[in-house]
Amino acid sequence: MFFEQGPIRPPSEAESLLLRLTRNCPWNKCQFCVTYRGEVFSRRTVEEIKGDVDTVARILDSLKEMSVKLGYNGEVNRQVLSGAYQTGDHYVIHVASWMYRGGRSVFVQDANSLVMKTSELIDVLEYIRKKLPTVDRITSYARSRTLLRKSPGELADIGRAGLNRIHVGMESGSDAVLRFINKGVTSGEHIEAGRRVVEAGISLSEYVILGLGGRLWSEEHPLETARALNEINPHFIRLRTLTVPPGTPLYDRLAAGEFAEQTEDEIVAGERLMLEKLQGITSEVVSDHMLNLLEEVGGRLPEGKDQMLGVIDRYLSLPEADRLNFRLGRRSGLYRRLDDMADPARRARVEALVKQLSGEGRLDGTLSSLRAHMI
Numbered sequence: 001m002f003f004e005q006g007p008i009r010p011p012s013e014a015e016s017l018l019l020r021l022t023r024n025c026p027w028n029k030c031q032f033c034v035t036y037r038g039e040v041f042s043r044r045t046v047e048e049i050k051g052d053v054d055t056v057a058r059i060l061d062s063l064k065e066m067s068v069k070l071g072y073n074g075e076v077n078r079q080v081l082s083g084a085y086q087t088g089d090h091y092v093i094h095v096a097s098w099m100y101r102g103g104r105s106v107f108v109q110d111a112n113s114l115v116m117k118t119s120e121l122i123d124v125l126e127y128i129r130k131k132l133p134t135v136d137r138i139t140s141y142a143r144s145r146t147l148l149r150k151s152p153g154e155l156a157d158i159g160r161a162g163l164n165r166i167h168v169g170m171e172s173g174s175d176a177v178l179r180f181i182n183k184g185v186t187s188g189e190h191i192e193a194g195r196r197v198v199e200a201g202i203s204l205s206e207y208v209i210l211g212l213g214g215r216l217w218s219e220e221h222p223l224e225t226a227r228a229l230n231e232i233n234p235h236f237i238r239l240r241t242l243t244v245p246p247g248t249p250l251y252d253r254l255a256a257g258e259f260a261e262q263t264e265d266e267i268v269a270g271e272r273l274m275l276e277k278l279q280g281i282t283s284e285v286v287s288d289h290m291l292n293l294l295e296e297v298g299g300r301l302p303e304g305k306d307q308m309l310g311v312i313d314r315y316l317s318l319p320e321a322d323r324l325n326f327r328l329g330r331r332s333g334l335y336r337r338l339d340d341m342a343d344p345a346r347r348a349r350v351e352a353l354v355k356q357l358s359g360e361g362r363l364d365g366t367l368s369s370l371r372a373h374m375i
């Protein structure tokens with residue numbers, strides 16, 4: 001059995017059922033983004049989407065039948081999940097894994113589901129809720145420009161129909177940076193769109209890319225991003241770190257000398273500056289991506305701010321050799337947290353790796369390629 005799915009979801013939606021409402025990205029021009037490059041945006045009809053929801057419902061019925069036959073009264077438990085894996089069918093496995101975890105959350109793909117007509121989006125959201133009654137949370141990506149095309153009343157209606165959370169790629173609050181990366185939106189538009197989402201009663205995640213200002217906007221990027229976030233007070237501020245993959249316009253501009261990347265330590269210093277300037281808001285800061293050097297920077301504002309700054313200060317005050325040790329340990333998967341450096345066995349392995357790579361003149365190249373493979 002088949003239903004359509006797109007390529008990505010936010011890390012926080014790892015347990016969600018993935019349903020595709022539109023294909024690819026209607027903008028597809030951000031200079032750093034590789035996700036939908038070369039792909040053409042297209043809409044799906046409401047009938048097609050509902051057909052996919054029906055397929056999910058049929059898969060659920062078949063899993064319940066399997067459960068009854070195995071003597072588990074329709075429950076999708078570990079044994080039924082194991083039976084689903086034995087089918088080798090990706091869609092059966094996906095639905096079984098989702099239901100095994102409670103079947104509560106759906107992420108609607110791809111990059112900007114809010115581009116759908118409001119009436120059609122509401123129709124689809126209500127259908128998902130009706131056909132999949134365990135669902136109590138539906139979330140989506142959206143662009144700020146698109147959100148501004150919806151009136152406050154429409155956004156409230158979309159929220160009431162069941163869209164609980166919107167993930168917005170703010171990337172930066174600096175107009176200079178937004179122009180440079182061709183985000184197609186201004187800082188003011190990010191602020192207005194974000195406020196409207198919050199006022200509509202929908203949970204809002206704003207994604208920020210650390211290091212996106214490069215050397216030129218090393219201060220403006222964190223300062224202006226903090227200013228915009230302070231104006232919005234989103235429910236979540238989610239941190240990402242810039243990498244520049246081949247095949248993106250930013251990669252070409254980097255090669256042409258039109259963009260200078262910051263070092264990892266400079267990026268961390270920018271992260272500190274942004275966090276320090278977040279004021280008067282109650283957002284939860286989340287560092288839920290492997291690309292972030294300091295995964296343990298996270299917490300609720302304002303009370304968690306000192307602890308977050310403390311983690312950064314602890315890293316930045318380490319001797320150079322220890323910072324290098326941590327960066328390589330983190331990028332090679334041997335460390336997750338600063339405290340992991342206190343484990344003698346792991347530390348010795350990283351030290352051996354530093355020595356070997358330095359001896360071969362491959363240290364910087366290895367660190368860059370380890371980061372590139374984490375995208």
Ligand code: SF4
Nearest residue numbers: 025028029030033111
């Ligand atoms: S809007 Fe999002 S998905 Fe589309 S190009 Fe920009 S970053 Fe990529």
